[in-house]
Amino acid sequence: MIRIDLRKSLLSGHGPMDLTIQLEIPKGELLALSGPSGSGKTSLLRMLAGLMQPESGQILVDEECWLDTSKKINWPTQKRNIGLVFQDYALFPHFNVRQNLAYALERDQRADHLQDLIEVMELQHLLDHKPATLSGGQQQRVALARALVRKPKLLLLDEPLSALDPEMRHRLQAYILRVHRTFALTTILVSHDQSEITRMADRILHIQEGHLLEDAAGYYPPKALSEASLQLSGRIVDLKKENTHYLLRVSLHDQLIELSVPLRVGILEVGQEIILEADHWHLKNF
Numbered sequence: 307m308i309r310i311d312l313r314k315s316l317l318s319g320h321g322p323m324d325l326t327i328q329l330e331i332p333k334g335e336l337l338a339l340s341g342p343s344g345s346g347k348t349s350l351l352r353m354l355a356g357l358m359q360p361e362s363g364q365i366l367v368d369e370e371c372w373l374d375t376s377k378k379i380n381w382p383t384q385k386r387n388i389g390l391v392f393q394d395y396a397l398f399p400h401f402n403v404r405q406n407l408a409y410a411l412e413r414d415q416r417a418d419h420l421q422d423l424i425e426v427m428e429l430q431h432l433l434d435h436k437p438a439t440l441s442g443g444q445q446q447r448v449a450l451a452r453a454l455v456r457k458p459k460l461l462l463l464d465e466p467l468s469a470l471d472p473e474m475r476h477r478l479q480a481y482i483l484r485v486h487r488t489f490a491l492t493t494i495l496v497s498h499d500q501s502e503i504t505r506m507a508d509r510i511l512h513i514q515e516g517h518l519l520e521d522a523a524g525y526y527p528p529k530a531l532s533e534a535s536l537q538l539s540g541r542i543v544d545l546k547k548e549n550t551h552y553l554l555r556v557s558l559h560d561q562l563i564e565l566s567v568p569l570r571v572g573i574l575e576v577g578q579e580i581i582l583e584a585d586h587w588h589l590k591n592f
């Protein structure tokens with residue numbers, strides 16, 4: 307369990323803003339944070355990473371106390387054991403993929419976990435490539451793998467997919483879910499894409515002007531959607547055809563959801579059972 311209680315005065319374009327966050331994250335959860343630009347999402351991640359100092363607060367991670375301002379405890383970033391991935395890939399340009407990954411190994415760390423990561427992230431054929439020769443999605447896969455080399459207690463993802471086109475985004479979502487589950491990570495994902503976070507997150511929290519909107523419990527997306535993260539199957543109960551896409555109402559397990567699906571998936575009819583891949587549907591009205 308991760309327990310967070312942080313206060314920080316920020317300076318926004320509209321004047322001072324107090325960031326006040328109290329939050330508990332169970333081990334193994336994928337928590338998504340959403341909220342308008344400037345609401346404090348990145349600042350929260352930076353404080354968790356030890357890259358920004360709060361005025362007061364506590365960060366407890368299992369039995370470890372990373373921060374307690376009342377006791378003057380403040381672990382430096384290197385000691386906190388976090389994995390960080392931002393929008394820009396931040397790989398070393400002169401190192402190839404293998405060297406970028408190996409650089410993250412701790413001095414006495416065995417390389418077998420690295421090998422597992424290479425397999426799970428399907429990087430075998432890219433190991434000798436330099437970052438400049440890789441696509442954005444491939445670079446971000448390497449950045450994600452590198453963030454996981456030291457088996458982090460907390461994986462922080464700050465809009466990691468926002469520079470990628472929709473198809474690459476969907477593929478990377480699948481990789482993130484795969485490593486999150488395979489390595490039983492505790493992950494915080496900041497994203498502006500509502501269908502992305504609904505599809506990926508176990509729990510969603512909204513931040514506005516430095517505060518969590520809900521009491522720290524948050525919102526749990528329909529379980530069926532998280533499980534259907536890569537493939538969705540259900541029965542069409544209502545259908546409207548627009549210029550470029552269908553608006554569908556689909557019964558999925560025991561819930562009704564609304565989706566937008568491009569016309570290119572083929573002819574759809576009410577009553578039909580459908581199976582859709584992740585890059586063929588978007589949630590509506592969320």
Ligand SMILES: Nc1ncnc2c1ncn2[C@@H]1O[C@H](COP(=O)(O)OP(=O)(O)OP(=O)(O)O)[C@@H](O)[C@H]1O
Nearest residue numbers: 315316317318319342343344345346347348349350
């Ligand atoms: N070190 C700092 N000291 C004071 N204020 C800061 C500091 N860093 C950022 N801020 C301000 O805090 C506010 C919140 O910024 P933050 O980057 O956390 O928002 P965000 O929700 O991540 O936004 P976005 O979605 O655009 O990335 C902004 O108005 C920013 O100018």
